[in-house]
Amino acid sequence: MTIFASYSIKGGVGKTALAVNLAYALREDGHRTLLIDLDPQCAAAYYFRIKPAAKFKFKEGPKLAGRLRRNIRESDYPGLDVLPSNMAYRNFDIMLDRLKKSRKQLRSILAPLAEEYDSVVLDCPPNLTLLSENIFRVADHLLVPVIPTPLSERTLEQLYQFFKEKKLPPNRIRPFFSMAQKSNRLHREFMAQLRLDYPVFLDTVIPHSVHIERMGQRRRPALDYAPGLAATQAYRKLCLEILKG
Ligand SMILES: Nc1ncnc2c1ncn2[C@@H]1O[C@H](COP(=O)(O)OP(=O)(O)O)[C@@H](O)[C@H]1O
Ligand SMILES: [Mg+2]
Secondary structure (H helix, E strand, C coil): CCCECCCCCCCCCCCCCHHHHHHHHHHHHCCCCCEEEEECCCCCHHHHHCCCCCCCCCHHHHHHHHHHHCCCCCCCCCCCEEEECCHHHHHHHHHHHHHCCCCCCCHHHHHHHHHCCEEEEEECCCCHHHHHHHHHHHCEEEEEEEECCCCHHHHHHHHHHHHHHHHCCCCHEEEEEEEEECHHHHHHHHHHHHHHHCCCCCCCCECCCCCCCCCCHHCHHHHHCCCCHHHHHHHHHHHHHHHCC
């Protein structure tokens, strides 16, 4: 089972758009896929027309993993399941903090899923917390959308710094450009500069596109309702680029 996390310290950078379309692309590639929404806002599940998880006791204990997994739902696409979050997920960190091996809890929650799924996609909340550290330890690929603006470099640097302090493997971090505007000179300049500073950037660029923005109205992956566009195909290209390694 391969675990992909769509993660950034920043909000509004395209994490959920990536998670939703990546899960769709993986399923189209024949992977039995589970999309897990770890953000209390529950946007990823919303895009699949799936309601937030039913209320349950969000507290530690041997039954926690089972309680979480019991909320897995089938999506409209066979082979693609979704585990929605709910507002209780905002307490994930508090709960983790009380546990032993608090940095490896997500690993034990996800481990039993390996029998049923080839790929798991995590849609992460925007912060740098104990939950994030669990994500860093379990994800095979940490996909980081970067909008080509000056602040983004700082955020990426902070992430690498954190990995260094915690002795985590930095090669798991896979940044890529998100919402890039070809016609914007500043964007072009920042992209060129950031590629020089961080040669690990994925080649595939997700452009800014109204067709992707429309996901909020359509409530389906953009790759499903607009498969013929270069902008949406960028998600498939990104998926293939990551799988290629
Ligand atoms: N490539 C894109 N082009 C245009 N709009 C986008 C693109 N990706 C995301 N959006 C829009 O930007 C907003 C934030 O995207 P989202 O994926 O929710 O970010 P995050 O999960 O990082 O907060 C949403 O309204 C979304 O529809
Ligand atoms: Mg999001």
